[in-house]
Every structure is written in C-alpha cells, then in structure tokens.
Amino acid sequence: MTQPVRPEDMRASDAERELVQQWLHRAHGDGSLDLAEFDLRVSRAWQARTRGDLVVLTADLPRTALTQSTVVPPPLLVPPPLPVVPRRNGGRTAMKVLTTIWLSVSALNFALWVLVSLLGDEGFVHPWFLWVALPAGSVLGVVWLVLGRDE
Numbered sequence: 001m002t003q004p005v006r007p008e009d010m011r012a013s014d015a016e017r018e019l020v021q022q023w024l025h026r027a028h029g030d031g032s033l034d035l036a037e038f039d040l041r042v043s044r045a046w047q048a049r050t051r052g053d054l055v056v057l058t059a060d061l062p063r064t065a066l067t068q069s070t071v072v073p074p075p076l077l078v079p080p081p082l083p084v085v086p087r088r089n090g091g092r093t094a095m096k097v098l099t100t101i102w103l104s105v106s107a108l109n110f111a112l113w114v115l116v117s118l119l120g121d122e123g124f125v126h127p128w129f130l131w132v133a134l135p136a137g138s139v140l141g142v143v144w145l146v147l148g149r150d151e
Helices: 014-030 035-047 051-058 064-068 092-119 129-149
Strands: none
Touching (some): 014 051, 035 051
C-alpha cells in the first residue's frame, strides 16, 4: 500500500500560484513587502513545485492582507479529502426498518384482536391477526437468514 502524499509535498497548480501571487500583491500594496522582495517572491511562486514551497513564501505575511482581499489563498496545508467508500452492510439497516414496521403492525393487530375478543359479544374470536403477521414475518425471516449467510 502506498503512503499518502503529505499536503506540503503535493504539487502546486497554476491556480494556487496565481492566488499566492495575488496575496503577495496585496501584501506589497499594504507595505508589508518592498518591490524587490515582492518581485523575488512572485518569481519563486511561479517556480514553486509543491504547496510547501508556496507556504514558505507567505508564512511571514500578516493575515490582514488575506482578510482585506477578496482572493482567498488555497488551503495549502489541508490534505485533500479521502474518497468516501460507502460501507456495505448487506441491507441490514433496511431490514431493521422493515422488521420494526412489521412488529408494529403485528402488535397493533394483536392488540385489536385481544380487545375484540375480550369486549365483544361473541367471546373468543378467530385469531385473524395471524393472517397479517405470519406471511410478512415469514418473508422477513427468510431474508434475515439469507443476509446472515452472506457475511
């Protein structure tokens, strides 16, 4: 496995060099750099190979040059975000949601059946709640078994 490149060792782009040049120009306009040093740093900015080379050119400049400017320098020391790899959980989250819904509907039907059986005039009523709970529960059980074997 290759080691990730440190942020300061990443290659600088022309866009980043341009932003540093604009930052240096703003610092020169504010009086932080004289013309000779401005020229030297701009030429070094365009010769810079890495982001670390660009950071060195702006490290001693006041941040006021940055905040007054509409140009924001590149995030030179922030590593690029790693690609997000979605975790594969075999549909377990979806199955948990479906099982919760099934349990809720089954419990509600069972409670209604108990109330009808206890409070109704006919007495014990056929357990009709099983016609709702068993088919869907059987399918969910089989899917859970299949998902458990895939690991």
